[in-house]
Amino acid sequence: MRGFPLLMAAAAGLALLIAPGPIPAAHAQTEVALTIENNRFQPEEIKVKAGAAWVLVITNKDKGPEEFESKDLRIERVIPAGKTVRLRMPALKTGAYGFVGEYHEKTAKGRIVAE
Amino acid sequence: MGATFVITLREAFEASLILGIVYTYLDKIGARDQYRHVTLGGVLGLLASVGLGVGIGFLSGPLLDLGPDLITAAVIFLAVGLLTWHAWWMQQHARAIRGHVQLRIDEARATQRLWIVTLIAFTGVFREGAETVLFLWGLMAQASSASGWANVLGGVAGVGTAAALGWTIFRGGHHLSLPHFFAATTVLIMLLAAGLFSTGVGRLQGLGFLPMTDALWDTSWLLSDRGLVGGFLGGLVGYRAQPSAFEAGAYALYLVAAGFLLFGHLFAAPETNGQPAAERTPARRD
Numbered sequence: 074m075r076g077f078p079l080l081m082a083a084a085a086g087l088a089l090l091i092a093p094g095p096i097p098a099a100h101a102q103t104e105v106a107l108t109i110e111n112n113r114f115q116p117e118e119i120k121v122k123a124g125a126a127w128v129l130v131i132t133n134k135d136k137g138p139e140e141f142e143s144k145d146l147r148i149e150r151v152i153p154a155g156k157t158v159r160l161r162m163p164a165l166k167t168g169a170y171g172f173v174g175e176y177h178e179k180t181a182k183g184r185i186v187a188e
Numbered sequence: 189m190g191a192t193f194v195i196t197l198r199e200a201f202e203a204s205l206i207l208g209i210v211y212t213y214l215d216k217i218g219a220r221d222q223y224r225h226v227t228l229g230g231v232l233g234l235l236a237s238v239g240l241g242v243g244i245g246f247l248s249g250p251l252l253d254l255g256p257d258l259i260t261a262a263v264i265f266l267a268v269g270l271l272t273w274h275a276w277w278m279q280q281h282a283r284a285i286r287g288h289v290q291l292r293i294d295e296a297r298a299t300q301r302l303w304i305v306t307l308i309a310f311t312g313v314f315r316e317g318a319e320t321v322l323f324l325w326g327l328m329a330q331a332s333s334a335s336g337w338a339n340v341l342g343g344v345a346g347v348g349t350a351a352a353l354g355w356t357i358f359r360g361g362h363h364l365s366l367p368h369f370f371a372a373t374t375v376l377i378m379l380l381a382a383g384l385f386s387t388g389v390g391r392l393q394g395l396g397f398l399p400m401t402d403a404l405w406d407t408s409w410l411l412s413d414r415g416l417v418g419g420f421l422g423g424l425v426g427y428r429a430q431p432s433a434f435e436a437g438a439y440a441l442y443l444v445a446a447g448f449l450l451f452g453h454l455f456a457a458p459e460t461n462g463q464p465a466a467e468r469t470p471a472r473r474d
């Protein structure tokens with residue numbers, strides 16, 4: 074347990090190091106916005122260019138948290154209520170990649186199409 | 189209600205398995221009075237989960253973008269390391285018993301190891317704890333109607349059922365002899381840790397630290413890993429319906445490495461009892 078605060082500090086430090094901050098290179102990447110509202114994604118289909126890294130900017134406008142989950146992309150990410158999270162996305166091959174809001178799987182569904 | 193039940197059951201199952209492993213371990217070595225070390229780890233894991241769940245609401249910028257993902261990935265690999273260490277230690281102990289070298293448990297050494305048991309319980313609960321806490325929290329925040337409360341009830345029942353299942357599985361280990369229990373648990377830990385390791389590697393892919401690869405195969409038509417059975421197998425042996433090459437490779441690599449580490453002696457030293465002693469001594473030196 075003594076290691077835990079250390080772990081948190083290390084993780085935070087690492088986050089600061091590799092996070093896309095005011096580093097010029099980060100500007101080159103396309104940003105795509107995705108909104109969560111009424112337990113649904115808007116838009117439900119995102120089109121991106123295949124082969125180029127990009128940034129997915131998810132805003133949760135609902136009162137409760139949502140988990141953006143994509144089994145295809147190995148991403149599981151909680152978006153707290155009212156917050157915006159920027160996820161750095163890898164360059165994708167041509168194809169469709171599904172995602173869901175795990176906390177409201179019935180309504181919150183969508184897919185990313187890389188072409 | 190059913191959907192929330194499945195979600196929390198799936199999330200909490202792995203934690204209950206891990207807690208089951210360490211509780212039963214203490215029971216089997218006759219250290220039931222040390223249960224509190226596991227309980228402490230579990231409670232701390234729960235507190236950390238609530239802390240992270242609440243804390244992430246206050247984060248912003250790069251810390252919110254990447255911090256939680258890095259913590260999750262770190263906890264996964266920490267859990268793999270701790271579980272492997274625990275299994276290795278059990279194997280050493282089992283061999284000592286088999287060779288009639290040392291029948292009694294070295295109290296001091298066992299006590300020194302208790303913080304590992306605490307840490308294992310902590311990582312087991314914390315790994316998916318924050319997600320589960322946030323999920324239940326969100327359900328409660330939106331529970332204004334009767335069906336809303338039914339959802340909350342389903343979520344809580346899911347956690348309870350997971351705990352009961354973990355407990356039941358380890359009741360089964362109760363009448364095994366110590367060496368058999370150690371062997372069975374070691375195999376279970378290997379499979380569980382292999383699954384965790386492959387999950388961790390998948391997360392690194394998702395974070396962009398490793399390149400994306402296509403799914404190696406797709407068995408979701410046969411058994412989806414989002415359902416109840418597939419979810420259980422996911423927690424138990426790391427079943428994945430569409431593993432990437434990295435995930436499948438990591439799983440296999442872990443099994444081979446851990447198998448060599450934990451069971452290598454079975455193949456290395458066939459007959460003589462005295463010969464392989466040199467290879468064993470490092471385990472007993474501390």
